[in-house]
Amino acid sequence: KNQVEQSPQSLIILEGKNCTLQCNYTVSPFSNLRWYKQDTGRGPVSLTIMTFSENTKSNGRYTATLDADTKQSSLHITASQLSDSASYICVVSAGGYQKVTFGTGTKLQVIP
Amino acid sequence: EAGVTQFPSHSVIEKGQTVTLRCDPISGHDNLYWYRRVMGKEIKFLLHFVKESKQDESGMPNNRFLAERTGGTYSTLKVQPAELEDSGVYFCASSATFSSGNTIYFGEGSWLTVV
Numbered sequence: 338k339n340q341v342e343q344s345p346q347s348l349i350i351l352e353g354k355n356c357t358l359q360c361n362y363t364v365s366p367f368s369n370l371r372w373y374k375q376d377t378g379r380g381p382v383s384l385t386i387m388t389f390s391e392n393t394k395s396n397g398r399y400t401a402t403l404d405a406d407t408k409q410s411s412l413h414i415t416a417s418q419l420s421d422s423a424s425y426i427c428v429v430s431a432g433g434y435q436k437v438t439f440g441t442g443t444k445l446q447v448i449p
Numbered sequence: 450e451a452g453v454t455q456f457p458s459h460s461v462i463e464k465g466q467t468v469t470l471r472c473d474p475i476s477g478h479d480n481l482y483w484y485r486r487v488m489g490k491e492i493k494f495l496l497h498f499v500k501e502s503k504q505d506e507s508g509m510p511n512n513r514f515l516a517e518r519t520g521g522t523y524s525t526l527k528v529q530p531a532e533l534e535d536s537g538v539y540f541c542a543s544s545a546t547f548s549s550g551n552t553i554y555f556g557e558g559s560w561l562t563v564v
Contacts, residue, residue, distance in 0.1 A: 341491075371553075380453075380540055380555035381492075426492070436505060439484075439492040 339364040341429050341440035349446045354417055358443045360410040360427030368430040372401050372412045375424045375442070384412070384425075417447045451475065453556035455541050461562045467529040470559045474523070474543030480504075481524050482544075482553065483516060487537035495539075498524060531563045 341362045350356050362370070369388045373381035385394040385401040387410070394401050398415045414421055427440040454473045462468050474481045483495040495514070496506040500521035509516070513532070518524040528535050538558040544551045 373555075378557075380542075380557045382555070383552050386552065436497075436507075437494055439494075441491040 343440040455556040472541030478543035
């Protein structure tokens with residue numbers, strides 16, 4: 338069964354600090370892995386997309402890594418801002434046509 | 450450029466009634482997807498259109514759900530009759546192609562409450 342597990346479930350950090358969110362998956366055959374940011378009451382917004390051959394991708398203060406051998410990904414947020422408070426969702430696609438499995442997300446709260 | 454738009458944003462209906470959700474994808478996007486998040490669970494795939502054809506509808510929960518995309522533009526998702534467990538957020542998304550590295554753009558969701 339295809340699964341995507343994220344940790345931690347929730348996280349509180351001080352503004353300006355860094356943090357790392359984890360994603361482990363068992364989706365097969367692997368096609369790509371995406372990280373989304375979802376603000377409360379809004380739709381998910383794409384942060385990064387990585388295919389099998391990519392092991393790191395950056396988008397501003399967000400850096401995602403992928404280890405396809407261990408089936409793990411991480412999202413590192415540098416110098417956090419209050420606006421980073423949101424849920425971060427890891428989404429893994431299997432095969433073609435974007436059949437996806439979503440993680441349950443990590444809820445990040447950045448406090449002053 | 451307009452993003453993916455969904456209507457209504459919120460809907461409260463009684464058990465047994467019918468609700469129709471609409472999604473307008475980004476103009477020119479052939480791929481349209483429906484997803485659902487029920488309370489406390491992760492978002493789950495419902496189905497995928499390529500233009501007007503259903504490419505994959507394996508995530509549709511049962512035959513009370515009917516999705517259409519006539520003409521390959523906007524899509525509707527009808528729930529008839531609605532049950533309490535159908536409450537949740539229904540997301541629509543679109544992408545230009547289905548290639549592995551493409552971006553999938555989500556709408557803001559239609560929040561459905563069945564009472």
